[in-house]
Amino acid sequence: MAKRLIFIFLCLFLLSGCGQPSFTGKLEKVGLLVPETISDQVWGTKGYKGLLTIQSKFNVDVFYKEGMDNRLSVEKAVDDFHQKGVNLVFGHGSEYESFFKDISKKYPDIHFVFFNGDAKGENVTSLNFEAHSMGFFGGMVAGEMTKTRKVGVIASFEWQPEVDGFREGAHYQNDQVDVEVKYVKHWDDIDAALKILDQMIVEGVDVVYPAGDGYNVPVIERLKEEGLYAIGFISDQSDLGEGTVLTSTIQDVDKLYELVAQQYNKGSLKSGELSFDFSDNVIELGEFSPHVDEEFKQKIMKDIDTFRKTKKLPNEL
Incomplete structure (x- = not known):
């Protein structure tokens, strides 16, 4: 009788275990969705480099799909990833917020990651660069280097926090500067951006x-x-001309991808919104032009170091 009871309890224990997900959070395979292309040399390319970094660091298979800019294509891509055994998917942009909100419910064994939005779901994470500070330090450089006291921002959308940051930084460094901001209302409308630029040049920016x-x-x-x-x-663009590019506000997406994959592999990646800035070593200023005064360079790097330690911008101290 005792042996029979032990056998019954053992069976019940094993059966109850079968009802629990076997997923442990360990990184298996990784997928990347980009709305445009990995060959743009800026945002899409950075995402692809991040994917390759994960492949190298964790020795896992990785997959990517380009042109993922609508619900149907994203759903098909995620289903394909799922069949391949992918359990971590990066949506390389804010547009994936609405897509992942619903798709994530269908694939509880996949963790979905996207940028700059509200994450809905236990297996969804939004990565947010603290771009206000990034813009602030870029604005300081502009305020220091302008000779006409007119600087311009050609932004894509009004919600970009780096825009207000740039304006504040320029005014902090030079209270006589005029900051003109215009919006393209698209990430890659070259003609519209150049038209805005031509007008700014006429105005003395x-x-x-x-x-x-x-x-x-x-x-x-x-x-x-x-x-x-x-x-x-986004990237260090000094190679476009050190006499033209004073510095660059860099978002090290590849480093962030590696950090996220590391957290996920350890089972410590949190759902919801996560923020990253200079102190996480995923935002930085790029190489300075030789036209930028050495004394000013030392000053702004000291300001950035202070921000890393205190989370306070120079105008907040």
């Missing part, structure tokens, strides 16, 4: 922050032709 990853390269090339200055955006 001599430093421009093209805060849109799809058009910032053509904008910088035009500024180079005109002998004017730029603040690079």
